Amino acid sequence: MITGRHYQNAYVTRNVDKAVASFKQHADIRSLMEIEVPVQLWTPQGEGTGVQKLAFVWVEDLNFELIEPKDGETLAIYRDALPADDSLKFHHVCHVVDDWDELMGKVEKQPFPIVLKGGTPGMLQFLYLDAREWLGHYIEYVWMVPERWAAMGGR
Known part of the structure; x- marks a missing residue:
């Protein structure tokens, strides 16, 4: 399932x-x-807090999210994908959507499982679909209020 506006490649x-x-x-x-x-996250294996070191690098209108998992069992989706050295390894693309409820309706009708969810209801919500069998990577979807989008560097 691909919907929304692609704005981010994550590593x-x-x-x-x-x-x-x-x-x-x-x-x-x-x-x-x-x-x-620290972020409160849900995975199919359970809920918990994960600590991540993140960098959001904007080059024109494309965001590069750089993720260093630090602590927490819920970060296995990132930790299991780490390269052996300090290099970057592509992990997922992210699409921003305008309507979270509409997205959830579409998610319920598609075949790819949700493998991670988090956010702050009313401000920012995100989820990851496991599309590795189809595309070779995860797809993240995010919804956020305009103020949060602007604070992240979006325009």
Whole structure:
């Protein structure tokens, strides 16, 4: 299932700082946001808190999300995909949607399982579908209020 507006390619790494330095060297960055944050997540195996070090690198209107999983069992989706070294490894694409309820209706009718969900209801919600059998990667969908989109660097 593909819907919404593709705006992000996401990568996992063991070293976000090194990845950011490489982007600074090789890309025309218009905006950069770096955070380390605990997030409450749901997976088919259960719920829990995961701590991630993240960088959101904007090059024109494409966002590159760099993910370094730090702590938490719910981060296995990222940790299991890490490369052996500090390089970047492609993980998923993300599409932003305007209506979360409409998206959920579409998700219920498609064959790919939800493997991760999280967010703050009323502000930002996201989920991952496991489309690896079809596309070779996950697909993330996110909905957020306009203020949060602007704070992330979207335009």
